[in-house]
Amino acid sequence: MKIPTSIDELLYNEQTYGGLNLVYENYIVNSTTTTTGAQSAFIAQRLLKEFIMPAVTAPVVGALVTELYCSNVNNVITGLEYNLGTWDRSSGTRFSAGVAMPSKAIRNAPAVQMAGNLVFLFVEATISSSPAVATISCLDQDGNARTINVTIATSTQINTCYYLPTYFPQGMTGITAVTNISVAATEPTAGKFSIRAVLPFNVSTGTFPQSIPGNPLMNPIIEPGEKIAQYKLGSTQSAAGSAGLNHIHLTPVT
Amino acid sequence: MITKHSDFIKQVSDNKFWKHVFKTDRTNTSGLTSSNNFSTVASAGLAPLTLPASSYGWIMTMASIASNSIGSNILIAEVLDFGQLDLNTNVFTPGADSAGFGNKFQFGASTPHSGIVMMELIGAALNGTGNQVNITYVDQDGNAAETGRNVVLSNGSVVGSAGILSLSDVDTRVRRITGATKVAGGTTQGVLQFYGIKNSAMIPVASGTMFSQDFIINSFAPIKFPSAANLRLYTIAGNVAGALLGWLDLVEETP
Numbered sequence: 001m002k003i004p005t006s007i008d009e010l011l012y013n014e015q016t017y018g019g020l021n022l023v024y025e026n027y028i029v030n031s032t033t034t035t036t037g038a039q040s041a042f043i044a045q046r047l048l049k050e051f052i053m054p055a056v057t058a059p060v061v062g063a064l065v066t067e068l069y070c071s072n073v074n075n076v077i078t079g080l081e082y083n084l085g086t087w088d089r090s091s092g093t094r095f096s097a098g099v100a101m102p103s104k105a106i107r108n109a110p111a112v113q114m115a116g117n118l119v120f121l122f123v124e125a126t127i128s129s130s131p132a133v134a135t136i137s138c139l140d141q142d143g144n145a146r147t148i149n150v151t152i153a154t155s156t157q158i159n160t161c162y163y164l165p166t167y168f169p170q171g172m173t174g175i176t177a178v179t180n181i182s183v184a185a186t187e188p189t190a191g192k193f194s195i196r197a198v199l200p201f202n203v204s205t206g207t208f209p210q211s212i213p214g215n216p217l218m219n220p221i222i223e224p225g226e227k228i229a230q231y232k233l234g235s236t237q238s239a240a241g242s243a244g245l246n247h248i249h250l251t252p253v254t
Numbered sequence: 255m256i257t258k259h260s261d262f263i264k265q266v267s268d269n270k271f272w273k274h275v276f277k278t279d280r281t282n283t284s285g286l287t288s289s290n291n292f293s294t295v296a297s298a299g300l301a302p303l304t305l306p307a308s309s310y311g312w313i314m315t316m317a318s319i320a321s322n323s324i325g326s327n328i329l330i331a332e333v334l335d336f337g338q339l340d341l342n343t344n345v346f347t348p349g350a351d352s353a354g355f356g357n358k359f360q361f362g363a364s365t366p367h368s369g370i371v372m373m374e375l376i377g378a379a380l381n382g383t384g385n386q387v388n389i390t391y392v393d394q395d396g397n398a399a400e401t402g403r404n405v406v407l408s409n410g411s412v413v414g415s416a417g418i419l420s421l422s423d424v425d426t427r428v429r430r431i432t433g434a435t436k437v438a439g440g441t442t443q444g445v446l447q448f449y450g451i452k453n454s455a456m457i458p459v460a461s462g463t464m465f466s467q468d469f470i471i472n473s474f475a476p477i478k479f480p481s482a483a484n485l486r487l488y489t490i491a492g493n494v495a496g497a498l499l500g501w502l503d504l505v506e507e508t509p
Binding site for chain 1: 256257258259261310318327329358359360361362363365369370418420421423426427451453454455456457458467469470471472473474475477478
């Protein structure tokens with residue numbers, strides 16, 4: 001993989017292989033329940049829409065985000081999202097495995113194992129009335145088995161996101177895979193949540209574009225089939241329907 | 255084809271550039287879809303701009319816009335004519351570009367292109383109430399007969415009001431629209447024009463200031479426009495009256 005390292009290389013790839021100026025609207029599907037305990041001052045909401053990186057033609061292997069702009073919704077983190085595992089009350093087995101964090105080449109170095117440290121417990125279907133404790137069995141940044149316990153608030157609504165690193169045990173800085181999820185105390189009668197790890201590109205302030213040349217960053221390369229998702233961070237919730245127009249520029253990488 | 259930064263400088267030194275100056279006033283202050291079904295409110299199309307003819311098209315290197323009172327993200331968009339819905343007769347007429355966005359060379363191959371659709375009220379202000387429309391489209395993956403949300407049009411919307419077409423939850427963009435129908439509301443005037451937004455840039459402009467953004471050095475997002483492209487300007491979530499003065503810096507592409 002040859003990651004562009006100059007304006008000329010970006011221009012060459014853009015013109016020779018064709019870049020994509022990705023424009024789409026995204027929005028918050030509904031307001032969230034204010035989270036509890038250690039989460040009380042920190043709200044995250046997942047925006048609804050996703051972008052899946054399409055197939056590419058050799059020698060192109062992926063793309064680099066060179067500009068990121070989301071109007072109107074402040075403090076939106078945009079990045080690659082991986083669903084590490086799901087707990088679904090309607091499923092007999094409850095837990096279904098997701099993907100492991102990938103290996104990625106950063107700045108022309110050999111690919112290394114990624115560990116997610118921007119990780120959310122994302123509520124996909126409203127958790128019914130019982131307060132519950134989710135036990136997440138996972139592997140940390142070094143491959144060690146770990147356990148994370150998260151108290152889920154009563155009647156947690158769709159779109160609530162618990163910021164998981166708050167609950168990481170001492171010595172754990174990232175997560176590479178989820179091996180099991182169980183919910184104890186009183187198991188809710190309904191609900192669904194998943195563990196979503198994000199490799200962030202940047203934060204869009206809603207008032208100014210963020211870009212690679214203007215502020216060089218170590219953005220991960222997007223490979224075919226990978227997903228771009230967005231999370232709104234902040235101490236206050238945004239109402240359902242809060243929307244922004246995305247301008248995300250993708251330049252080919254060979 | 256311009257593949258190095260020095261190519262831009264060479265083209266400028268050879269007088270192969272264009273500074274497209276514009277000034278526009280906007281008096282209307284309403285959004286087309288205030289309830290908007292989650293849609294970003296995009297008010298009033300501003301000035302239609304037609305770029306000069308060029309054998310190889312243009313690359314926009316910078317945009318500069320001053321505002322006396324409009325504080326908004328400004329969308330600079332190449333528009334395609336996807337069609338019109340007469341809100342009085344409820345008849346949809348496909349536009350000159352109803353075949354859609356077509357193919358685009360992207361990530362090493364020619365692939366179907368997709369984008370957003372802007373709805374803009376033309377002809378006459380809405381004088382009816384409770385008007386809703388629904389638009390069918392081919393989505394970004396080529397799935398036909400997709401149905402968007404019913405779009406609630408704001409009562410009394412004035413000419414130039416606009417909004418981005420709301421899509422179903424799983425869709426982000428469309429390849430083309432296949433039809434539009436008024437599904438609720440009484441007799442009204444006005445025509446909904448559907449524009450496909452093909453190539454675009456967005457820049458922030460604060461009220462009472464001028465802002466410049468380059469798309470090559472400080473922010474890498476080269477925007478290519480074809481010869482004689484039709485551009486329109488939209489304010490995103492900025493429904494105030496005012497004037498915009500500015501220019502687009504364009505460098506002519508090479509063979």
